Amino acid sequence: MLQIREVFHRFGGLIALNNVSLEINQGELVGLMGPNGAGKTTLFNIITGFISPVSGSVYLEGEEITHLSPHVITQKGLVRTFQDVRVFEHLTVVENVEVAIPEGRGIGLLGGIFSTLKTKFIKEFVKEKAMEYIRMVGLSSVAEKSPDSLTFGQQRLLGIARAIALRPKMLLLDEPSAGLNQDETIILSEVIRKIHLKGVTIFIIEHDIGMLLDLAQRIIVLDRGKKIMEGTPEKIRGEKSVIEAYFGKKRKCLV
Amino acid sequence: MRKTFLLKWAVFIGVVLTAPFIFEYLLSYSLEPILQAGFFVMLSVSLALLVGLAGQISLGHAAFFGIGAYAAAILAVKFNLSPFLTIPVGTLIGAVAGFLIGYPVLKLKSYYLSLATLGVGMAIQEFFKAADPLTGGEIGLYNLPNIKLGGFEFSSSFSHYYIVWSFALLTVFFCEFLSRSPFGSRLRAIHSDEEAAECVGIDVFKTKLKIFIFSSVIAAFAGTLFTHCSYGSIEPGEFSVTLSIKIITMVVIGGMYSIYGAVIGAVVISLLPELIRLIGSFASIDLTQVTHIEDVIFGIVLVIFIIFTPGGILKIRGESNNAADKRSFSSLRRVNSP
Numbered sequence: 001m002l003q004i005r006e007v008f009h010r011f012g013g014l015i016a017l018n019n020v021s022l023e024i025n026q027g028e029l030v031g032l033m034g035p036n037g038a039g040k041t042t043l044f045n046i047i048t049g050f051i052s053p054v055s056g057s058v059y060l061e062g063e064e065i066t067h068l069s070p071h072v073i074t075q076k077g078l079v080r081t082f083q084d085v086r087v088f089e090h091l092t093v094v095e096n097v098e099v100a101i102p103e104g105r106g107i108g109l110l111g112g113i114f115s116t117l118k119t120k121f122i123k124e125f126v127k128e129k130a131m132e133y134i135r136m137v138g139l140s141s142v143a144e145k146s147p148d149s150l151t152f153g154q155q156r157l158l159g160i161a162r163a164i165a166l167r168p169k170m171l172l173l174d175e176p177s178a179g180l181n182q183d184e185t186i187i188l189s190e191v192i193r194k195i196h197l198k199g200v201t202i203f204i205i206e207h208d209i210g211m212l213l214d215l216a217q218r219i220i221v222l223d224r225g226k227k228i229m230e231g232t233p234e235k236i237r238g239e240k241s242v243i244e245a246y247f248g249k250k251r252k253c254l255v
Numbered sequence: 256m257r258k259t260f261l262l263k264w265a266v267f268i269g270v271v272l273t274a275p276f277i278f279e280y281l282l283s284y285s286l287e288p289i290l291q292a293g294f295f296v297m298l299s300v301s302l303a304l305l306v307g308l309a310g311q312i313s314l315g316h317a318a319f320f321g322i323g324a325y326a327a328a329i330l331a332v333k334f335n336l337s338p339f340l341t342i343p344v345g346t347l348i349g350a351v352a353g354f355l356i357g358y359p360v361l362k363l364k365s366y367y368l369s370l371a372t373l374g375v376g377m378a379i380q381e382f383f384k385a386a387d388p389l390t391g392g393e394i395g396l397y398n399l400p401n402i403k404l405g406g407f408e409f410s411s412s413f414s415h416y417y418i419v420w421s422f423a424l425l426t427v428f429f430c431e432f433l434s435r436s437p438f439g440s441r442l443r444a445i446h447s448d449e450e451a452a453e454c455v456g457i458d459v460f461k462t463k464l465k466i467f468i469f470s471s472v473i474a475a476f477a478g479t480l481f482t483h484c485s486y487g488s489i490e491p492g493e494f495s496v497t498l499s500i501k502i503i504t505m506v507v508i509g510g511m512y513s514i515y516g517a518v519i520g521a522v523v524i525s526l527l528p529e530l531i532r533l534i535g536s537f538a539s540i541d542l543t544q545v546t547h548i549e550d551v552i553f554g555i556v557l558v559i560f561i562i563f564t565p566g567g568i569l570k571i572r573g574e575s576n577n578a579a580d581k582r583s584f585s586s587l588r589r590v591n592s593p
Contacts, residue, residue, distance in 0.1 A: 070453035088447035100455040104437040112436025113429045
């Protein structure tokens with residue numbers, strides 16, 4: 001599904017990624033972990049086209065996507081969410097999802113002015129679909145509100161609804177549980193599992209190691225721009241010494 | 256929803272139809288201010304798409320108005336073409352100018368975009384002054400023809416008023432449609448967060464360029480009408496940065512975000528000088544003698560609105576909802592912190 005070959009990137013003198021290679025197969029749910037500054041988000045930014053790497057390449061389903069624009073990569077079915085959510089504050093909750101629905105892109109500037117039967121049909125379809133996703137993440141009661149009025153957890157769920165509205169083949173989730181309380185984390189895990197069951201390949205950065213070990217089929221560990229480990233959650237759990245070296249001994253969930 | 260929409264438009268059209276009679280016969284006043292208001296409505300509504308919806312602050316809108324006006328005037332005076340040709344060709348030239356200017360400047364963001372459009376606007380005004388053989392230099396062009404249909408010449412203020420306002424109404428109607436369409440939603444998404452917009456598959460640059468060109472086309476079209484349905488002459492001073500600022504003021508007063516707000520802003524600002532004159536005459540002072548009194552008052556009005564009612568006039572009327580207020584606040588915040 002996704003192949004990353006020898007990706008190298010630096011910011012000035014700081015090497016952010018040092019020849020990282022990895023592969024994610026169709027239908028997998030893979031976790032990416034590592035301490036702050038390990039290069040996780042940089043890797044996501046390179047995969048999704050926000051950063052052009054100094055060297056190396058990224059392939060989606062065998063096709064090179066290394067230097068494409070983010071919107072082209074998104075349209076190819078590789079969709080990401082952000083660590084800091086980034087909902088569209090100028091749109092209502094349901095409109096946030098509507099803009100993501102691919103059919104809506106068929107209505108351009110002129111299509112917006114001169115409403116035909118076809119554009120009317122598309123509009124209704126888009127609205128209906130958007131409500132479906134809103135219901136899926138449990139936000140239907142606030143659908144017509146401004147996203148500013150949502151809690152942080154709700155905004156995060158909205159971000160995920162917006163991502164799945166694009167009908168991705170593969171979803172990159174950047175710390176989806178950051179800032180969520182326990183209940184919200186449980187709902188989130190549930191939603192992620194549901195999406196995965198629908199056949200979407202998922203690559204997830206997560207600091208909540210308990211959640212990651214619970215969800216992921218395979219885990220990749222990055223540190224200082226290098227891939228230091230890769231394996232099943234059981235294997236990672238077993239490698240206590242390595243984990244402790246990066247996260248300290250206090251994390252009860254690991255023991 | 257549909258009912259209030261129809262009612263709004265019925266009132267709107269009714270006011271537009273009767274206004275000249277009220278001005279001419281009841282107030283025995285010149286039609287000039289309400290004719291100019293028609294041009295301003297087109298300008299402010301088109302800029303509201305760019306500034307309010309898409310969040311791209313242009314300080315050079317007057318330049319496109321000027322390009323349309325000069326293109327039509329040059330074609331009419333130097334090439335003796337009929338308004339039925341000068342208007343579409345002038346509008347087309349506006350579209351080309353929109354593309355040529357929009358393509359490079361839209362690579363810039365926030366302040367830099369505003370500064371670049373400001374610079375381009377000034378440069379274009381200087382061009383009008385300098386290209387004497389074509390544009391008539393500082394004096395400008397005069398003896399501009401009226402629109403003639405069959406044997407009838409649209410030469411009276413009344414006929415000018417109705418031509419300009421019918422197109423102004425059409426502009427408002429189409430722009431309102433556009434702002435509610437999926438394309439309008441995409442513009443708002445770009446306004447909120449360009450990177451996140453890319454991540455829902457929106458081609459941000461292309462979308463911005465499209466709305467920039469569309470906005471320029473409306474401004475240029477208004478310019479071509481200004482050539483044929485106004486004073487019968489144009490001069491470079493009319494297309495200055497002051498005009499661009501005036502148009503921005505209209506959009507801000509209207510609440511940044513709403514098309515109808517931009518209409519109200521345009522009408523209020525274009526009638527403001529008359530109001531000043533009226534107040535002055537009550538106090539028996541000729542305020543128009545005070546240099547740049549209008550500009551001073553525009554400045555004060557702009558600042559008052561930004562500080563106290565970022566939601567614009569519609570908010571004072573209590574019409575805009577909570578979400579819209581927040582939108583206006585955040586769009587202003589964005590201006591301050593890119």
